[in-house]
Amino acid sequence: xxxxIASELAFFILVARHGNLSAAARALDITxxxxxKRLTQMEERLGVRLVNRTTRSxxxxxxxxxxxxxxxxxxxxxxxxxxxxxxxRGELRGQLLINATLGFGRTTIAPLASEFARLHPxxxxxVELTDRPVNLVEGGYDMAIRFGELPDKxxxxxxxxxxxxxxxxxxxxxxxHGEPRNLADLAHHRCIIHKQNDDAYxxxxxxxxxxxxxxKVKGAMASNDGDIVLGWALDGHGILIRSEWDLARYLESGRxxxxxxxxxxxxxxxxxxxxxxxxxxxxxxxxxxxLADRFKKRSxxxxxxxxxxx
Numbered sequence: 001x002x003x004x005i006a007s008e009l010a011f012f013i014l015v016a017r018h019g020n021l022s023a024a025a026r027a028l029d030i031t032x033x034x035x036x037k038r039l040t041q042m043e044e045r046l047g048v049r050l051v052n053r054t055t056r057s058x059x060x061x062x063x064x065x066x067x068x069x070x071x072x073x074x075x076x077x078x079x080x081x082x083x084x085x086x087x088x089r090g091e092l093r094g095q096l097l098i099n100a101t102l103g104f105g106r107t108t109i110a111p112l113a114s115e116f117a118r119l120h121p122x123x124x125x126x127v128e129l130t131d132r133p134v135n136l137v138e139g140g141y142d143m144a145i146r147f148g149e150l151p152d153k154x155x156x157x158x159x160x161x162x163x164x165x166x167x168x169x170x171x172x173x174x175x176x177h178g179e180p181r182n183l184a185d186l187a188h189h190r191c192i193i194h195k196q197n198d199d200a201y202x203x204x205x206x207x208x209x210x211x212x213x214x215x216k217v218k219g220a221m222a223s224n225d226g227d228i229v230l231g232w233a234l235d236g237h238g239i240l241i242r243s244e245w246d247l248a249r250y251l252e253s254g255r256x257x258x259x260x261x262x263x264x265x266x267x268x269x270x271x272x273x274x275x276x277x278x279x280x281x282x283x284x285x286x287x288x289x290x291l292a293d294r295f296k297k298r299s300x301x302x303x304x305x306x307x308x309x310x
Contacts, residue, residue, distance in 0.1 A: 190220035190238035
């Protein structure tokens with residue numbers, strides 16, 4: 001065996017996660033040729049091809065899929081062993097791999113991870129940002145932080161924060177185009193579309209008087225980035241669906257206004273997802289408790305701002 005099998009397993013998981021040798025190389029702070037050489041040496045030692053290569057991406061062979069499944073399981077067992085040892089020393093140690101969405105991960109989770117790392121200097125905190133849902137096992141993640149419920153019901157979840165969503169627009173837009181009085185009026189308005197995962201384009205869903213209602217709207221502008229669409233709404237380009245977490249300060253300042261307050265889009269509560277609480281590491285449990293405490297303290301202002309601005 002090579003002198004660092006854990007490093008080799010982690011390297012292959014990175015390659016599979018990114019689907020690209022250059023991206024894996026950047027994550028490890030090595031050159032792409034070095035990553036290619038490392039993968040080639042693994043395949044030569046094993047006597048099988050682990051990936052199919054193209055100029056821009058890699059895909060796993062059947063042998064690669066088998067290797068990935070075992071690699072993820074072995075690394076998890078190593079983490080459990082390290083955790084058992086660190087608990088006996090009374091301090092948190094080891095790697096904590098967290099997945100979060102791009103915008104929210106950058107603006108909110110990253111600063112919280114920084115604070116947690118200062119409190120626990122022996123924990124190696126690794127935050128990866130992706131908008132699409134991830135496979136916690138194959139990615140080797142300790143947890144994923146997401147708004148809304150994930151489709152995989154096998155995962156455990158802890159709600160960190162309730163997070164209603166509202167229709168909103170700037171006073172400038174409403175002054176120019178008028179304020180909608182019912183859902184049918186939305187057909188005559190410019191709407192800003194936030195494209196998320198595989199949601200149908202321009203299909204907005206609401207709850208009204210305990211009934212589900214669906215509206216097809218016209219997209220004046222669209223983006224898959226939440227900060228971009230929020231900026232467009234602030235600039236007066238149209239009506240947007242956004243969560244109270246993002247809207248609170250703009251509703252309070254009057255830069256945005258809630259419209260059709262009796263029609264409620266589905267909530268987008270914030271959850272942290274993880275695989276198995278029984279085998280969860282002490283550092284993962286500590287970080288989840290840390291998040292829950294911080295969001296409990298932060299959420300009060302977001303909850304109070306939105307209703308006052310209706």
